[in-house]
Amino acid sequence: MNADRYPESGIDSEVLLSQEFTILTKEDEQWLSSYGVDNTWTKDPEQFKSLNDTVNLGSFRLNEPENREKRQDVISARRDFLKSIGLSAKIIDAYQTEYPALIPLDTFIGTQRVLHPLGIAAARLINAYPAAINYAPESVREKMANYTSLGIDAAKLINAMPAAINYAPDSVREKMANYTSLGIEAVKLINAYPAAINYAPKSVREKMANYTSLGIEAVKLINAYPAAIGLAPDSVREKMANYTSLGIDAAKLVNAVPAAIGLAPKSVRKKMAFLRSSAKLLKWDHSAEELVNTYPALINFNIKKLAVLHRIAATYLDLSSATSSPNDLRSFLITPLEKYIIAASNLEEGQRVSLKELLQKAQSIKLGSSERKKLASEIAPSLGRIGIKYEAYREKK
16 A cells, blocks of 8 residues: 555655546536436535635645645545445545545545546445545556456455455466466456455465365365355364264265355255154155265255255155165255145145155156246145145245
């Protein structure tokens, strides 16, 4: 930040706009509106003049001898303007603690004229990261151009991770090079998980080493599930230990279903308890642990979806289904719920069938996705508890 500093306010004098560009015009209406300022100032000559008088006074340079006597008036004008566009006193105070004189208003306005066309929510940026009040136009242009040159969606990044506006281009390139050297698709990672731009190379390498030590294919994991780069090593070990304690092959599970590393231990235990009760109730010969180890994607299923499948199985499957193979159960689980809703409506009251028979009836339904959902929603109310659970699943989803 030192390179950006102006002696009296934290701004570099060589990138400041000259005062001839400080007059607000109709073109400034859009970025001002993003701060919540209505457009009455563009229609009221007195308000227009008053606003620009404030801008001009707040743009005087306090390090120039002829302006020193106006110091308090200039600072007041700067503060008044920032408050008038909707910045809270708390935000202004936070910035003013480090820079008592605040920022020359022509510089602030120039930066807003850069940020708004780029799609950056400047008001939200400053509220989340008050130091952003400080940035000069050329500094912002340079940083945004650097992100764009690297293939990063700069506006998405800054809107999601405001502090990223502060990162020097050299630092950003170093972080991206580190990801690439590790085999990670750096651009895809940052665009999917903006917080990853915040991690120091050393921290990233430690996280990758931790995954590898646990038997996880670290590069594959991060490329498939970018948020995993944000998990602390202790948290990862806790999650893996939880899977192991539940009888699940943790490394196999995460390598097959990367998003499983993001599931909270409590959520996993709840899901396994539900699967165990389902297996017991339906008298399946296979345990919940066997099912998950055979079909890892099951751990990622919405528990409300599992509740519908549980009720369908309890209502329509006969005793022969207890000996179904894990692969048959896998097919049962991945077939769209809507097909079962429709198939069930075609069964006679009290009729029970084998898992294979129900599966065949469901898979024979050839309607498109939207047609299936529409028809299933119409049929569901007639299916009692199955319909109630199906509607709960659809609402949750």
